[in-house]
Amino acid sequence: MEQDRRPFLQSLGLPAAWVGQTQWRILDTSLGNGERFLAAWHAWKADPQRPRLLHYVALEADALSATEWQRRAAPGSELAPLAQQLRAQCFGLLPGFHRMAFEGGCVLLTVCVGETKALLREQQFEADAIYLADIAAPAGKTSPDTELWDLWTCKALAHCCRRGTVLAAGPGIPLAVRRALVQVGFVLDQDFNQPQEAGIPGCSSLRGTFNPAWIPKRRRPAIAPHDTHDLHDPAPRPGRCAVIGAGLSGAAVADSLARRGWQIEVLDAASAPASGASGLPAGLLAPHISPDDNVLSRLSRCGVRLTLQQARALLREGLDWQPTGLLEHRVDGHAALPAQWPEAGRDWTALASALQLAQAGLTPTALAYWHTQAAWVKPACLVQALLSQPGIAWHGNAQVAALTRADRGWQALDSAGRVLAQVDMVVIAAGFDSRGLLASATGVAPPLQAIRGQISYGMNAAQAHPGPSNLPPFPVNGNGHLAPHVPFGSGNAWFAGASYERDNANASHNALDHEANLQRLQTLLPNAARHLQSEFSSDRVQAWAGVRCAAPDRLPLLGPTQQPGLWVCTAMGSRGMSMAVLCGELLAALVHGEPLPLDARLARRLAAQRFDAVAAPGAEIFNKKGL
Ligand SMILES: Cc1cc2nc3c(=O)[nH]c(=O)nc-3n(C[C@H](O)[C@H](O)[C@H](O)COP(=O)(O)OP(=O)(O)OC[C@H]3O[C@@H](n4cnc5c(N)ncnc54)[C@H](O)[C@@H]3O)c2cc1C
Numbered sequence: 001m002e003q004d005r006r007p008f009l010q011s012l013g014l015p016a017a018w019v020g021q022t023q024w025r026i027l028d029t030s031l032g033n034g035e036r037f038l039a040a041w042h043a044w045k046a047d048p049q050r051p052r053l054l055h056y057v058a059l060e061a062d063a064l065s066a067t068e069w070q071r072r073a074a075p076g077s078e079l080a081p082l083a084q085q086l087r088a089q090c091f092g093l094l095p096g097f098h099r100m101a102f103e104g105g106c107v108l109l110t111v112c113v114g115e116t117k118a119l120l121r122e123q124q125f126e127a128d129a130i131y132l133a134d135i136a137a138p139a140g141k142t143s144p145d146t147e148l149w150d151l152w153t154c155k156a157l158a159h160c161c162r163r164g165t166v167l168a169a170g171p172g173i174p175l176a177v178r179r180a181l182v183q184v185g186f187v188l189d190q191d192f193n194q195p196q197e198a199g200i201p202g203c204s205s206l207r208g209t210f211n212p213a214w215i216p217k218r219r220r221p222a223i224a225p226h227d228t229h230d231l232h233d234p235a236p237r238p239g240r241c242a243v244i245g246a247g248l249s250g251a252a253v254a255d256s257l258a259r260r261g262w263q264i265e266v267l268d269a270a271s272a273p274a275s276g277a278s279g280l281p282a283g284l285l286a287p288h289i290s291p292d293d294n295v296l297s298r299l300s301r302c303g304v305r306l307t308l309q310q311a312r313a314l315l316r317e318g319l320d321w322q323p324t325g326l327l328e329h330r331v332d333g334h335a336a337l338p339a340q341w342p343e344a345g346r347d348w349t350a351l352a353s354a355l356q357l358a359q360a361g362l363t364p365t366a367l368a369y370w371h372t373q374a375a376w377v378k379p380a381c382l383v384q385a386l387l388s389q390p391g392i393a394w395h396g397n398a399q400v401a402a403l404t405r406a407d408r409g410w411q412a413l414d415s416a417g418r419v420l421a422q423v424d425m426v427v428i429a430a431g432f433d434s435r436g437l438l439a440s441a442t443g444v445a446p447p448l449q450a451i452r453g454q455i456s457y458g459m460n461a462a463q464a465h466p467g468p469s470n471l472p473p474f475p476v477n478g479n480g481h482l483a484p485h486v487p488f489g490s491g492n493a494w495f496a497g498a499s500y501e502r503d504n505a506n507a508s509h510n511a512l513d514h515e516a517n518l519q520r521l522q523t524l525l526p527n528a529a530r531h532l533q534s535e536f537s538s539d540r541v542q543a544w545a546g547v548r549c550a551a552p553d554r555l556p557l558l559g560p561t562q563q564p565g566l567w568v569c570t571a572m573g574s575r576g577m578s579m580a581v582l583c584g585e586l587l588a589a590l591v592h593g594e595p596l597p598l599d600a601r602l603a604r605r606l607a608a609q610r611f612d613a614v615a616a617p618g619a620e621i622f623n624k625k626g627l
Helices: 002-011 035-046 066-072 080-089 116-122 151-158 175-183 228-232 248-258 295-314 354-359 379-387 431-442 511-524 526-536 576-592 600-604
Strands: 023-028 053-060 096-102 107-113 127-132 161-169 186-188 206-210 240-244 263-267 283-285 326-329 349-351 368-371 375-377 392-395 402-406 409-413 419-423 425-428 449-459 476-478 480-488 491-497 542-550 557-560 566-570
Touching: 002 035, 002 161, 023 035, 035 053, 035 080, 035 107, 053 116, 066 080, 080 096, 096 295, 107 116, 116 151, 151 175, 175 186, 240 248, 240 409, 240 419, 248 263, 248 379, 248 392, 248 425, 248 566, 248 576, 263 419, 283 295, 283 480, 283 576, 295 375, 295 379, 295 576, 295 600, 354 368, 375 379, 379 392, 379 576, 402 431, 409 425, 425 431, 431 542, 431 566, 449 511, 449 526, 476 511, 480 511, 491 511, 511 526, 511 542, 557 576, 566 576
Parallel strands: 023 053, 023 127, 053 107, 127 161, 240 263, 240 425, 263 392, 326 476, 425 566
Antiparallel strands: 096 107, 161 206, 186 206, 283 375, 326 368, 349 368, 402 409, 409 419, 449 491, 449 542, 476 480, 480 491, 557 566
């Protein structure tokens, strides 16, 4: 293994090439059995002069399930501990981008599943090093893949390069591909480029550098900042950043930027973090499903994957969160999975089994799905854990009343005009209040909606209600939800909800909402509702209410605003736990011109200025490809 690893790392000039760099970005045209990624990760780990962040982007032609990955993965070796961590995250790799984080989020693997040319065109970053794999002898083929690696694919590859990007490949790259690479701007090393005309399997390894004779075109980012400085500097120096709001959104942004070296001041109007919607005592983390696997479904899977990774890394299992899996009861009886749902999809969601239906007290004919990758989470614990990361300072009782441009950056002012923070960059993550802050700072108020919600909860008195069949052993959602067994205070609580009241930004409690929550539960889980009825009608039932913030299309609002250095991350709607961590990573990736944690096409759907375009037709927000 050591022998296999060395040529790969050497061919990319590693580890010497990344010394003194803040980030290093490797693009590999095939995930293969994961060996090359593991080698790069291992080298990064062993190098005291490693970059702060290692990005490894690997392409993969076909969807991969956990079982398929087990069959393919690199055999055990001294890298076995790393391979084991990789295996734990290699599940449900459907077409699209999948982000896996290791080493506290400092080693980031993005597996991109799909057709090579299309995937290369979707990339939004400039690689420092590219490895061409699977061209000479692609899996399942006996001859080189010259058909795929035509001039257009090589052009798409060149778009992922900066001047100086190193290119390497094993032996056997056909002459036609070498010629195309030269045509698009690569200069191939003579030593590695022999024999010149044979170009058949068996010829020596390839090495080169992207150094075209012309000025290469820069790719516009998925969500282009209006600030030209941001646009032309793909890796700005981390400076000082104020994040307004200490809920899931603000904490996730703070964590993602701090990991890249930013000094973060988190300002919140309340005296404690997670005092807004993120103060929800316990909520559910589960993917969304739809027959056409729509934007929200794909987005939610990207987000759930990342939140699960953060929860595993930062929270106490069984106390702060629990990866229980979750049953989704389709009370309307409408099927919700695509007709062709591959094995990789079943790693996420499948039809519920007869046992699961029975455990939920549902009839065998009820339509329900089982989400394997799902959990209950206490969002305030996640917020606290994220805010505790190095580089983040939290300030309570710091209500931002205005944002003004300063010489170099921004000032956040309180209502008395006192400066709360003076920074290079501001991220507004203030839930529904983001609307007012954005309106005053940019002159444009995005059409955000406040949606009040209340949950009902109570303690599971084990002595009073013995018996395992009273409540299901796992959370259930569908029409409303029930999280039946969550450690709470000195006992164990159930949580049922939640009401959904549009255009109400008042988080006070309302007795009528208990009735509405019970009614919902009667449809969702009739048995459980019968069991909890007496609790609902007693004074033991308790309430928690909060205000969600949602955009008209129910997708987060994320990215740069029209003002240079002013960004936004809000509108998580009813899915803050699925979306916030993903949005934090996406925002940081956009700031630094890094590989995105999700498909660029999905990222564009979140653009903060997508509603400004409606107000001002012709405004250029998205890149040339549009939505
Ligand atoms: C009843 C209910 C049930 C829910 N259930 C789930 C669930 O099961 N799963 C799920 O994923 N999501 C659920 N959600 C949604 C989830 O709670 C939210 O999407 C998420 O918490 C939003 O986080 P946020 O950081 O964007 O906003 P918030 O948590 O509201 O944070 C905004 C912060 O900004 C601060 N702030 C506001 N204005 C200012 C200012 N001017 N200056 C300084 N600070 C300011 C506030 O004090 C607050 O701390 C639920 C929501 C509700 C209400």
